[in-house]
Amino acid sequence: MVPVATFRHITIGQYIPGESLLHRLDPRTKILVTLLLVVGLFFIDTYLGYGLAALYIALAIFRSGIPPRFLFRGLRPVIIIILLTFMLNSFMTEGEILWQWGFLTLTKEGLSKGGMLAIRLILLIVGTSILTLTTSPLALTDGLESLLRPGKRIGIPAHELAMMMTIALRFIPTLLEETEKIMKAQMARGADFESGNLLQRARSLLPLLVPLFVSAFRRADDLAVAMEARCYRGGEGRTKLKQLAFHTTDFLVLVGSSFFVLWLAFSM
Amino acid sequence: MMGNKDSFITVDKVSFSYTGESGAAEGTALDQVSLNIAAGEFVAIVGHNGSGKSTLAKHLNGLLLPTSGDVWVAGMNTKDEQHRWDIRQTVGMVFQNPDNQIVAATVEEDVAFGPENLGLPTELIRSRVDEALAVVGMSEYAEAPPHSLSGGQKQRVAIAGVIAMRPRCLVLDEPTAMLDPVGRREVMETISRLNEEEGITVVLITHFMDEAVKAHRVVVMDEGKIVQEGQPAAVFQEIDLLRELRLDVPPVIELASRLRAKSLALPEAILTVDEMVTALCQLRSEV
Numbered sequence A: 001m002v003p004v005a006t007f008r009h010i011t012i013g014q015y016i017p018g019e020s021l022l023h024r025l026d027p028r029t030k031i032l033v034t035l036l037l038v039v040g041l042f043f044i045d046t047y048l049g050y051g052l053a054a055l056y057i058a059l060a061i062f063r064s065g066i067p068p069r070f071l072f073r074g075l076r077p078v079i080i081i082i083l084l085t086f087m088l089n090s091f092m093t094e095g096e097i098l099w100q101w102g103f104l105t106l107t108k109e110g111l112s113k114g115g116m117l118a119i120r121l122i123l124l125i126v127g128t129s130i131l132t133l134t135t136s137p138l139a140l141t142d143g144l145e146s147l148l149r150p151g152k153r154i155g156i157p158a159h160e161l162a163m164m165m166t167i168a169l170r171f172i173p174t175l176l177e178e179t180e181k182i183m184k185a186q187m188a189r190g191a192d193f194e195s196g197n198l199l200q201r202a203r204s205l206l207p208l209l210v211p212l213f214v215s216a217f218r219r220a221d222d223l224a225v226a227m228e229a230r231c232y233r234g235g236e237g238r239t240k241l242k243q244l245a246f247h248t249t250d251f252l253v254l255v256g257s258s259f260f261v262l263w264l265a266f267s268m
Numbered sequence B: 001m002m003g004n005k006d007s008f009i010t011v012d013k014v015s016f017s018y019t020g021e022s023g024a025a026e027g028t029a030l031d032q033v034s035l036n037i038a039a040g041e042f043v044a045i046v047g048h049n050g051s052g053k054s055t056l057a058k059h060l061n062g063l064l065l066p067t068s069g070d071v072w073v074a075g076m077n078t079k080d081e082q083h084r085w086d087i088r089q090t091v092g093m094v095f096q097n098p099d100n101q102i103v104a105a106t107v108e109e110d111v112a113f114g115p116e117n118l119g120l121p122t123e124l125i126r127s128r129v130d131e132a133l134a135v136v137g138m139s140e141y142a143e144a145p146p147h148s149l150s151g152g153q154k155q156r157v158a159i160a161g162v163i164a165m166r167p168r169c170l171v172l173d174e175p176t177a178m179l180d181p182v183g184r185r186e187v188m189e190t191i192s193r194l195n196e197e198e199g200i201t202v203v204l205i206t207h208f209m210d211e212a213v214k215a216h217r218v219v220v221m222d223e224g225k226i227v228q229e230g231q232p233a234a235v236f237q238e239i240d241l242l243r244e245l246r247l248d249v250p251p252v253i254e255l256a257s258r259l260r261a262k263s264l265a266l267p268e269a270i271l272t273v274d275e276m277v278t279a280l281c282q283l284r285s286e287v
Helices: A003-007 A027-041 A047-064 A068-073 A076-092 A108-134 A137-154 A158-188 A198-204 A206-229 A248-267 B053-059 B081-090 B107-118 B122-135 B151-163 B181-197 B239-244 B251-261 B273-286
Strands: A097-101 A104-107 B007-019 B025-038 B042-047 B068-073 B091-094 B169-173 B201-206 B217-222 B225-230
Touching: A027 A047, A027 A108, A027 A137, A027 A248, A047 A108, A047 A248, A068 A108, A076 A104, A076 A108, A104 A108, A137 A158, A158 A206, A198 A206, A206 B091, B007 B053, B007 B201, B025 B053, B025 B068, B025 B201, B025 B225, B042 B053, B053 B169, B053 B201, B081 B091, B091 B151, B107 B122, B107 B151, B122 B151, B122 B181, B151 B169, B151 B181, B169 B181, B181 B201, B239 B251, B251 B273
Parallel strands: B042 B201, B042 B217, B091 B169, B169 B201
Antiparallel strands: A097 A104, B007 B025, B007 B068, B217 B225
């Protein structure tokens, strides 16, 4: 009934801790391979190619030890989009007519194109889910920072972005807890967050958002002073407790996957 | 001039006023404050809200710079840009709200934040983090996310984060104000242990008089000035002055004073319940 209780058990990201080969890979390897796979999937236009890509992803899932139901959970919110893509392409593409009803014409080419797009979307989502399921948000942040570092020369603030992500990860649970507290306090004074139309509901959120923002700014101020007191002066000259280590396995996975995906993209 | 020779931190005739947006001074927070803190000392600074005690604390590691006067830390002037980070490393600071000073998403990453900023090598950061967590008794929570901890535990993590930088002095700005009694006790025990066993100089800003009693020296502030200073036993005898400054008098001290008024021959140095019990038992055996 009340959404308040649901906040407590929220987890950030979908990381499932484990000791598998995929878990132990350097986050940079996983990010790069995932990126390559995402781009590669857009170049494949044969069913055989998608079959091979699916096989590759299935192998990764198998090696990760992640129960497949977690991967399909990620598909649930986009199932409508996938279906819509499939239908639109099936009925809107011109070609050999298989079935007709009023203005709806199902074509052979359309069916093939729609099917391919649907498979592409599914593989994209499942493929990227493997990354977030086997890599903790912290490792992901470290990996991104390290990969973006060469971009510093062209003005990409790698360290600042990573620091922002770290702080966001740290404060999301705190702010959720606070939201819950403010909600209860406002409800105790008769606030109603559930009834009325969309506009009324949006308005009822105002007494929740204002104190939340005020408090977030105060926290930011406090945190800035605390960080300065602990000698924080930007990314320059900073070292790390946990250093990323690129092992032989990473090299093999990166090179092997790159060749495979490139071959798929250009020959299929 | 290098400040007092025996003094580790010297506050020399410091005045400070907050400036408004127009750049005009908006009230004086500190007014000609002078204070010497020796290495290894445990000093408590007490005062009512707005007495300037937090402002003074922020001067001790250069988070605020005096409008006039000087602050010297181990011979370094806080106004000297080139010593800024040395001073911040020498004088660590713990703040009131435990939530707003933890930066990272796991306990050990947070404790590592200071050493990482100092640019220490990875192995050294690891040993400093493990050591600091052990000192505050939080080793088993190394990988826990901070939001899963109690207030007292979070504050101990914040202390560990400062200890990992190997400061010689710890300034704590009302570290127990937002904690429950259990958390307060945990934090106070940690502070006392750091002072006694690790020899770290402690400056504790507090409005709990029963915490100030544990210090070697109590400094009482009001309206930006130091109005009283001395050993707890002496400072807390002046119950009328404390009342006038709207400070609580610990019940034991008040009881001792009332009993003395009834011409019971109690010694001056009664600050805790235990001391009171001992004194009363002695009186009884003498009768």
